[in-house]
Amino acid sequence: MTGCAQVNALKSKAGGNPATASTPPPTRTETGRTLSFAAIVNELQLGHYNDGEQDLRQYLAQHPGDRPAQAMLHQLTVDPKQALGTRSRTYVVQAGDSYSTLAARYLGDPGAFLILARYNGSANPSVLRTGETIRLPASNPAASATTGAAPNASVGDALTAPGGEASASELPAAKAQRLQRESLSLLDQGQNDQAMARLGEALSIDPGLKPVGPQAVALREQLLSSYHERAIVLYRDQQLDQAISLWDRILAINPNYEPAVIYRARALELKHRLKQI
Incomplete structure (x- = not known):
């Protein structure tokens, strides 16, 4: 992740x-x-x-x-x-x-x-x-x-220091939902990068988390696009395991994300060819 x-x-x-x-x-x-x-x-x-x-x-x-x-x-x-x-x-x-x-x-x-x-x-x-x-x-x-x-x-x-508002006994699903709400609050305040990071944290806990409203859908697409762009850079540098790991993360969130499906297959093929050299 x-x-x-x-x-x-x-x-x-x-x-x-x-x-x-x-x-x-x-x-x-x-x-x-x-x-x-x-x-x-x-x-x-x-x-x-x-x-x-x-x-x-x-x-x-x-x-x-x-x-x-x-x-x-x-x-x-x-x-x-x-x-x-x-x-x-x-x-x-x-x-x-x-x-x-x-x-x-x-x-x-x-x-x-x-x-x-x-x-x-x-x-x-x-x-x-x-x-x-x-x-x-x-x-x-x-x-x-x-x-x-x-x-x-x-x-x-x-x-860090004591005082965070979340309970340590908070269930993962509830924590993911809370983090998604926080991401939308950050987005409303114009803090786009922080909102994406908060949503990414939520999805790392629960990749199947359902988006709440059109803003959450749009923010999720932006996050997945940023993951894909970073994976492309890793792929071009032949850091294939890292790139595949990122595409796996994308597909855990959205199995129908076509760019990740295509490029992940290419990365696996390239990794196989490099092993044969």
Whole structure:
């Protein structure tokens, strides 16, 4: 599962009403490159840990109070075993699983995808293959991840600060519906990128989530188009597993998304030909 879809997974934990929370403007580097939190999360999702850490530190130098960015840096630099615990159990990856969906299901926060990937020694959180065996923490890690975390708090609560409005016991379907409502609220406020990220988080939890109204339909099409465009770039760079993973995500949401069907088949064919060389 991909980066842009994870951005507001931590934003929603930062306290206050997520529908009205302000998002810092992008940071411009000395070379003129623009850094946004969404772009940095995408970078980390593809396993560019060193560059992502450097960019996060530059971003935080401009926005030192951005708690979601602080939490993401903590996920990137903390010892995963210290944060999630040394005791673990095995899990066989099923179709449709990603580090984001597994973090949502077992850690209570899809935004904790990075620490779960590092817990498993993954160099690329966007790639998780069906049938692969990974490790999950044997116990709830949130209570030990930070001082004062509630026993049932999510990892996201522990990595940021207490005070997020969502209950850790919230059912996945209910959480996905809430996040979709928040995405529409953000859209109404003209925060299109944040709205897409929030909807992406909702769909990472429940790919079959039904859109509510024409605005939700249009926003979903925009999100799928952005996933497809990113997959095309990966495909052209012959990063085929990552591209296929993105197209799988699209098709889990909309099995009739024709560009994803066509290009996924091409990617699989190219991957097969490259193996024969």
